[in-house]
Amino acid sequence: MHLAPPPSNGPITGSRPIHALPSRNQAFTGRIALLKRVSNNMRRAGEGGAEEHGWVSLIGMGGIGKTQLALEYAHRHADDYGLVWWVGADQPAAVMASLTALASQLGLTAVQPSLLIRALWVELAARRDWLLVYDNLDDLGGMNDLLPPDGGRLLITGRDPRIGRIGTRIDITEFERDESITLLSRRCPSLSPEDADRVAAAVGDLPLSVEQVGCFLDETGLETADYLTLLKSQPTASGLDDRTVSAHPGLVSVVVTSRDRLVTTAGPAAAALLDRLAFLAPEPIPLGSDPTVGPPRFGVQLGDTATAALAVRKIVTLGLARHADNALQMHRLVHTLLRARLPLAEHGGIHHAAEELLATITLGDPDTPESWPEYGLIVPHVRELLSSAAALPGIQLDAEAFRALVLKVQRYLYFSGQSRSAVDICRITRDSWMARLGPDHPDTLHSGYNLASNLFELGEYAQARDVDQEVWDRRRRVLGRDHQDTIRSAHQLAADLCDLGDFAGARALDEEGWRHRRRLLGESHPDTLQSAHYLGSDLYELGERERARDINADVWKRRRQVLGEDHPDTLHSAHHLASDLCDLGELEQALELQRWVLGQRRHRLGQDHPDTLRTEHFLAITLHRRGEYPQARALNEDVWDRRRRLHGDDHPDTLRSAYSFADDLCALEDYTRARELHRDTWMRRCRVLGENHPDTQRSARALAAVPISP
Incomplete structure (x- = not known):
């Protein structure tokens, strides 16, 4: 504390300043907008334009920089007050001791x-030039x-949101990235x-950790x-347990102390819940x-209302x-340190409990867009549990309900167009379940x-075919040819063969599946359709x-009756x-x-x-065949650009757009550019699909047919 002492020749009066503050942080960084908010709320205008004396509460987690913000404000504005007094407020006894010392300074x-x-409050009520800071x-x-x-001004810092009821609440969040750097x-x-940016991202821009890590790296x-x-x-060995220059406890100590207090204030069940959350x-x-x-x-079920409310409130x-x-x-x-403090031997049991906790969420149909926002919220947690399972000691069994949840998430990612993310999750899942459940387990096969x-x-048609072939073979052996999962595998394998150019092989599989389903389910069952x-x-x-x-017209009619106009399968x-x-x-009917389909799909x-x-x-193809070449060209070029961004230059769908765009250029007599694009598309198809694939041969014929420019 720096205290401006009273003169020795008489009692202190309101005209003589008393400033008692901790040393200023010379490395204080940023927070310009927050400092302005604090200042504005400390000196806000009341009715009739008169200045009101504000009370402000700075709320946030440990290490977020509440104390440093309050300290910087107090130093910047110390000359505005005749009395500035810093109170360490983590315990009522400490508050009493600090206020008693202030009373003594006031004589x-x-x-x-x-x-x-009480005498101190009478003194402060009679003057308007004071600032008290209740820290922590x-x-x-x-x-x-x-x-x-x-009458005066009170600035409070604390973690408990209830403290925000005292005065104006300001929530303190992490640094902006430029402040961290x-x-x-x-x-x-x-x-x-560049390295500062990587480090800041790794510590989540938490001011305390940014300070600790900067010092640790320098040392x-x-x-x-x-x-x-x-x-x-080894997060506890990475400088996060070091005290800062301002002697603030390290983040490790903050987290461990808080977790211990959770046990004493809310009980072991709340602490066990926190540990499970740390594995999400x-x-x-x-x-x-x-x-x-x-x-x-929607959400995880934490138990009965009273138990859940207590646990959440204390956390x-x-x-x-x-x-x-x-x-x-x-x-x-905090997530990393909570997990690191747990003995490795306990990780398996807590991980399993975290799976069961996440599986208490009830989710809708992953095929329909209405359910997708909810799925999007839980994908990171599913990915985290799947990724961390590999590091667990020994062979761990997944919670059955969690496996069902994972399979629904995989399906959601497919239908929502996030196949790249889905492939990562599916591979992790399949490898894990192969080892834990065996290759013939229904969940392994489903994954x-x-x-x-x-x-x-x-x-990736060839890779898809290889996986589908294996799954179909196992399902035929384990489930039988007439099982619906076996038929689904046959149809999916047929789709692989079709896009690899084996149309006859695809037709044989699909026709067999259609006959089986007509016999087993009837003409209008969704699976038959x-x-x-x-x-x-x-x-x-x-x-x-x-x-x-004729087949597609009949299926469309039946699907509209069975599934509805805007169901994805109907579309x-x-x-x-x-x-x-x-x-x-x-062409008119097609257009x-x-x-209509485009409007539905854009909306949904x-x-x-x-x-x-x-x-x-x-x-765009229909527009081209109607002779509307400029319109077809504009649409094809736009779709091609978007497919390149979404899939990359070599994806078969991107190459289909490139082929159609080149056709439009040729129709508009831009032969030089058409030839260049057809040649590039042909070369890419040779590499991706092979020289004998129908699409590759189609590109070769189109390239040969482009007229030579005069």
Whole structure:
């Protein structure tokens, strides 16, 4: 503390300043907007333009920089006040001691401490030039008599959101990235801006950790890559347990102390819940409601209402997580340190409990867009549990309900057009379940089926075929040829063969599946209609356009009756029927149907979903065949650009757009550019699909047919 002492020749009066503050942080960085908010709320205008004396509460987790912000404000504005006094407020006794010392500085005396505090409040009520800072006020109990009177200004810092009821609440969040980089560069001048950015991202821009890590890197001279490895593998040895220059406890101590307090204030069950949450991802975790007391709410089920409320309340008040929009979220370093403090032998059991906790979430149909926002919230947690399972000691069994959840998430990623992410999750899952459950377990086979589906969407047809062939063989042996899962595998394998150019092989598999389902399920069952849809696609590729049109028209009609107008499967049928109509020269009907499908898909799936882009692509083909070459060219070029961004230059769908765009250029007599694009497309198809693939041969013929420019 720096205290401006009173003169020795008389009692202190309101005209003589008293400033008692900790030393200023010379490395204080940024926070310009927050400092302005504090200042504005300290000196806000009241009715009639008169200045009101503000009370402000700075709320946030441990290490977020509340104390440093309050200290910087107090030093910047110290000359505005005749009295500035810093109170360490972590315990009522400490507050009492600090206020008693202030009373003594003001020349006040009393027989009892409580009477001395009352005299202090009388003194402060008579003047308007004071600022008190209550730092780290986390226990409201017993504080009623220790809060000052109105008149001056009070600045409070604390983790408990309830403290925000005292005055104006300002939530303190992490540094902006440029603030993190600035502080890291001050503490470790040798750190490049690029490396500072990587380090800041790794510590989640938490000010305390930015300070600690900057000092640690400067002292140790570690290369950034080595430090990031250390932070991930041994976080408690990465400088996070060091005290800062301002003697603030390290983040490790803050987290461990808070977790210990959770046990004493909310009980072991709340602490066990916190440990399970630490095995999920450091992303928002939606909280469900107790289904026994009302309509269920989306989120994890924490138990009965009273138990859940106590646990969440204490976790938040101790600064171990934030609670917003009915979700809990830990900072990534708190998440890492909570997991690191647990003995490795306990990880397996807690990981299993975390799987069971996440599986309490009830999710909708992964095929429909209405359910996708909820799925998007839990994907990070599924990925985290799957990724961390590999590091667990011994063979661990996945929770059965969690496996069901994982399979639904894989399907969601496929239908929402996120196949690249889905492939990663499917591969991790399949490898894990192969070892834990065996290759013939239904869940292992289902995950393999989902993996192949997403490989297909990425244009990896040969890889998809290999996986589908294995899954189909195992399902035939384990489940039998007539099992619906076996038939689904046969159809998916047929799709691989079709896009690899084996149209006859695809037709044989699809026709067999269609016959099985008609016999087992009936003509209008959704699965039978799916089989007929696949068969129609094969016939289209084999040149039997009339029969393909008739099948697709019948399937579309039945799907509208069974599934509804805007069901994804209904839209698939309409899309394929429009393609048939276009190839048969029924261009007006094709154009009308394509525009209707496009409107539906844009509304339900978004502009850049793969299915939306497919419909736009075929709409451009129809425009071309109607002779509307400029319109076709504009649409094809736009779809081509978006497919390149979404899939890359070599994806089969991207190459289809490039081929159609080149056709438009040729029709518009831009022969030089058409030839260049057809040549590039042909070369890419040779590399991706092989020289004998029908699409490659089609490109070769188109290239040869481009006229030589005069």
